[in-house]
Amino acid sequence: MKTTIFTNATLVLPDRVVPDGTLVVDRSRICAVGPAELRPGPSAEILDLQGMYLAPGFVDLHVHGGDGADFMDGTAEAFHTICRCHARHGTTSLTPTSTVARYDQYVQFVNNCQYLLGEVPGGARIIGCHLYGPYFARPARGCHPERDFLIPQPDNSEPLLRNRSTLPMVVTIAPEIANTEWLVRTYRTRGVRFNIGHSHATFAQVEAAVEWGVRHVDHLFCAMSDRARLRQSQTYPMRGGVMEATLYFEELTTEVIADGQHLAPELLRLAYKVKGPDRLALVTDAMRAVDQPDGEYWFGAEGGGERVRKQNGVGVTLDGSALASGVMGMDHAVRTMHFSAGIPLPETIRMATLTPARVLGVDHDLGSLEVGKRADLVVLDRRLNVQSVYIGGGKVF
Numbered sequence: 001m002k003t004t005i006f007t008n009a010t011l012v013l014p015d016r017v018v019p020d021g022t023l024v025v026d027r028s029r030i031c032a033v034g035p036a037e038l039r040p041g042p043s044a045e046i047l048d049l050q051g052m053y054l055a056p057g058f059v060d061l062h063v064h065g066g067d068g069a070d071f072m073d074g075t076a077e078a079f080h081t082i083c084r085c086h087a088r089h090g091t092t093s094l095t096p097t098s099t100v101a102r103y104d105q106y107v108q109f110v111n112n113c114q115y116l117l118g119e120v121p122g123g124a125r126i127i128g129c130h131l132y133g134p135y136f137a138r139p140a141r142g143c144h145p146e147r148d149f150l151i152p153q154p155d156n157s158e159p160l161l162r163n164r165s166t167l168p169m170v171v172t173i174a175p176e177i178a179n180t181e182w183l184v185r186t187y188r189t190r191g192v193r194f195n196i197g198h199s200h201a202t203f204a205q206v207e208a209a210v211e212w213g214v215r216h217v218d219h220l221f222c223a224m225s226d227r228a229r230l231r232q233s234q235t236y237p238m239r240g241g242v243m244e245a246t247l248y249f250e251e252l253t254t255e256v257i258a259d260g261q262h263l264a265p266e267l268l269r270l271a272y273k274v275k276g277p278d279r280l281a282l283v284t285d286a287m288r289a290v291d292q293p294d295g296e297y298w299f300g301a302e303g304g305g306e307r308v309r310k311q312n313g314v315g316v317t318l319d320g321s322a323l324a325s326g327v328m329g330m331d332h333a334v335r336t337m338h339f340s341a342g343i344p345l346p347e348t349i350r351m352a353t354l355t356p357a358r359v360l361g362v363d364h365d366l367g368s369l370e371v372g373k374r375a376d377l378v379v380l381d382r383r384l385n386v387q388s389v390y391i392g393g394g395k396v397f
């Protein structure tokens with residue numbers, strides 16, 4: 001029965017920072033948190049953090065790859081490589097996120113998520129499956145190949161979404177394409193969560209999707225319609241798009257790619273001000289070039305995705321005209337949000353932990369330093385660099 005006691009820690013709780021804190025882990029769960037002096041049992045291991053931050057492990061809802069591998073590569077080895085890569089950056093739970101791909105690659109991807117759900121040795125835990133596409137809108141495709149976009153039909157939704165009761169599923173859709181209302185209403189009652197993303201929907205179309213049961217919007221400000229874009233098809237009255245609707249509807253949570261390259265600090269601050277730390281999650285949207293040198297990479301399956309380039313700490317299309325996903329870990333997003341955008345530390349950490357956990361419906365189990373929750377922990381120095389990472393009480397970095 002292994003007990004670990006972290007002492008002299010600066011605890012990062014959801015609403016405050018507690019200096020001189022102690023946290024006790026009994027096997028894989030947190031069993032005590034607080035400023036009080038705790039009496040160690042004879043077999044306890046004591047770790048003096050010398051004032052460093054002790055925060056919950058990060059939860060990433062939107063991540064495609066890392067360390068040379070992509071979740072669409074189709075192998076368990078690729079999944080393990082990515083989960084270990086992101087664990088080094090403080091992420092202890094994640095939902096593998098697909099790219100737009102051939103249909104058989106989607107099936108393989110979902111099957112891999114199902115099979116590998118749970119603990120990954122030495123890596124971030126897999127807590128669900130984020131199906132990104134194929135129900136996107138062609139004009140908002142971003143760096144995803146448009147040949148493989150589909151209209152929802154039972155013959156293409158059932159193989160991906162049926163019998164997934166044990167696998168938390170998230171499906172990103174563009175609500176303006178045909179049959180998405182049928183898709184959302186049919187599978188929402190079976191526990192599937194729906195996001196809006198890669199969409200040029202109008203405000204009214206988003207309002208309708210909220211009514212169907214859509215509750216989250218992918219990477220705010222990126223690959224979505226807004227007043228300026230919709231004006232290209234109608235001069236007046238000017239209309240709101242996905243961006244304005246996301247800021248407007250309290251029912252909608254959203255996320256930002258907080259790598260400091262996709263969005264300038266003022267947009268991170270705007271998102272934070274309007275949505276607040278309980279409705280805004282930080283994501284990496286990272287592809288395989290994390291922890292790899294600058295150069296060209298496949299976004300999506302090796303040999304079958306899109307070619308993109310890593311440069312200046314971000315992914316771009318080969319002609320340099322558009323962004324094409326992130327290349328940094330969640331620790332970098334946390335530093336960007338705190339030091340560049342000036343968001344207080346407890347709220348910054350909450351947006352990387354408890355809020356994404358709540359978006360996925362797993363906040364009863366992880367996402368904060370609370371008694372009974374999984375002992376997923378990250379130790380950060382004063383510059384918020386990752387010093388060590390624990391998943392289920394076991395040290396992985």
Ligand SMILES: [Zn+2]
Nearest residue numbers: 062064285325
């Ligand atoms: Zn993405």
